[in-house]
Amino acid sequence: xxxxxxxxxxxxxxxxxxxxxxxxxxxxxxxxxxxxxxxxxxxxxxxxxxxxxxxxxxxxxxxxxxxxxxxxxxxxxxxxxxxxxxxxxxxxxxxxxxxxxxxxxxxxxxxxxxxxxxxxxxxxxxxxxxxxxxxxxxxxxxxxxxxxxxxxxxxxxxxxxxxxxxxxxxxxxxxxxxxxxxxxxxxxxxxxxxxxxxxxxxxxxxxxxxxxxxxxxxxxxxxxxxxxxxxxxxxxxxxxxxxxxxxxxxxxxxxxxxxxxxxxxxxxxxxxxxxxxxxxxxxxxxxxxxxxxxxxxxxxxxxxxxxxxxxxxxxxxxxxxxxxxxxxxxxxxxxxxxxxxxxxxxxxxxxxxxxxxxxxxxxxxxxxxxxxxxxxxxxxxxxxxxxxxxxxxxxxxxxxxxxxxxxxxxxxxxxxx
Numbered sequence: 001x002x003x004x005x006x007x008x009x010x011x012x013x014x015x016x017x018x019x020x021x022x023x024x025x026x027x028x029x030x031x032x033x034x035x036x037x038x039x040x041x042x043x044x045x046x047x048x049x050x051x052x053x054x055x056x057x058x059x060x061x062x063x064x065x066x067x068x069x070x071x072x073x074x075x076x077x078x079x080x081x082x083x084x085x086x087x088x089x090x091x092x093x094x095x096x097x098x099x100x101x102x103x104x105x106x107x108x109x110x111x112x113x114x115x116x117x118x119x120x121x122x123x124x125x126x127x128x129x130x131x132x133x134x135x136x137x138x139x140x141x142x143x144x145x146x147x148x149x150x151x152x153x154x155x156x157x158x159x160x161x162x163x164x165x166x167x168x169x170x171x172x173x174x175x176x177x178x179x180x181x182x183x184x185x186x187x188x189x190x191x192x193x194x195x196x197x198x199x200x201x202x203x204x205x206x207x208x209x210x211x212x213x214x215x216x217x218x219x220x221x222x223x224x225x226x227x228x229x230x231x232x233x234x235x236x237x238x239x240x241x242x243x244x245x246x247x248x249x250x251x252x253x254x255x256x257x258x259x260x261x262x263x264x265x266x267x268x269x270x271x272x273x274x275x276x277x278x279x280x281x282x283x284x285x286x287x288x289x290x291x292x293x294x295x296x297x298x299x300x301x302x303x304x305x306x307x308x309x310x311x312x313x314x315x316x317x318x319x320x321x322x323x324x325x326x327x328x329x330x331x332x333x334x335x336x337x338x339x340x341x342x343x344x345x346x347x348x349x350x351x352x353x354x355x356x357x358x359x360x361x362x363x364x365x366x367x368x369x370x371x372x373x374x375x376x377x378x379x380x381x382x383x384x385x386x387x388x389x390x391x392x393x394x395x396x397x398x399x400x401x402x403x404x405x406x407x408x409x410x411x412x413x414x415x416x417x
């Protein structure tokens with residue numbers, strides 16, 4: 001049985017581990033935290049959203065970033081202090097603007113493929129993660145934004161996504177709890193929402209039941225690949241594996257450098273608040289349909305009877321995890337504006353670092369050295385895409401490790417690309 005190491009116990013790492021177990025591998029997962037899903041997979045917006053697959057690589061994003069640079073509460077905030085990594089990442093981001101349409105369509109296709117895989121995992125293992133399959137509602141209060149949404153919808157349809165445009169009256173019918181004056185919206189009925197942390201913790205328990213070794217509190221110090229073997233050094237101890245998959249979020253860039261690869265991930269900070277619905281009035285005033293406000297770049301999801309998650313904003317400020325009051329306040333203000341009946345007395349803030357590639361597509365597949373693979377860089381869509389990319393990379397590992405085994409046994413095989 002081939003031994004495979006997975007670096008990272010977030011949603012991408014553990015969906016990968018689960019797929020590897022399905023293929024009969026001996027799997028060991030390393031994570032520096034005491035528990036699974038303690039970084040980017042801890043408190044995101046909760047949306048499983050093919051409808052949010054539009055990539056950011058367009059001139060409009062650049063212009064908005066420049067306009068908002070001096071506004072601390074802006075949806076997109078860029079620290080103007082230059083660093084070499086940030087400058088190189090921004091240059092590659094600009095170079096991907098011509099790929100905006102192609103990359104958006106590819107992201108939609110991945111997101112649609114991921115749904116069935118994720119639901120299959122949850123059903124097989126009996127994982128409760130506050131899943132709501134009521135769709136995702138995009139709403140607009142400016143005609144200009146709705147016009148852009150119609151153009152984006154053509155790309156989403158090209159990727160295979162079916163959506164329905166709504167009138168203001170239809171928006172109120174779909175989600176009566178939502179207050180405001182709107183010019184229109186889109187409902188993606190096939191999208192859903194759920195608690196990423198609960199799902200990933202449940203998947204960690206499932207992997208352990210199926211024989212995976214989960215090493216929490218294990219800080220990997222070094223990775224190396226030589227002579228067809230991968231060495232993982234943790235706590236001063238070196239262990240040899242047949243393959244490694246790097247799914248370490250924003251740390252993936254550093255591990256890739258150790259392995260001789262370039263994975264240009266930049267940490268893009270996002271924030272969320274979890275509003276406790278402690279009274280019957282707040283519970284009645286909170287929505288059940290998951291929401292996306294394109295203008296404010298804010299998403300919202302209901303988790304069971306007692307929790308309402310609001311998340312958004314993007315901050316280019318390096319590996320800074322500080323929770324800033326001026327970035328949290330717009331999320332609370334948004335809740336009070338659109339859902340005035342919800343009490344915001346009890347609100348839990350959070351900030352996490354999205355591992356973002358300049359192309360806005362994840363890095364999935366082989367590295368330069370034999371036995372090295374990546375499933376990382378999903379940005380703001382890790383929850384949406386991870387199940388699909390986990391299946392892709394697990395299949396690539398199986399193809400790579402099975403070919404030498406067949407040759408040794410004298411069986412014909414097709415060489416891995």
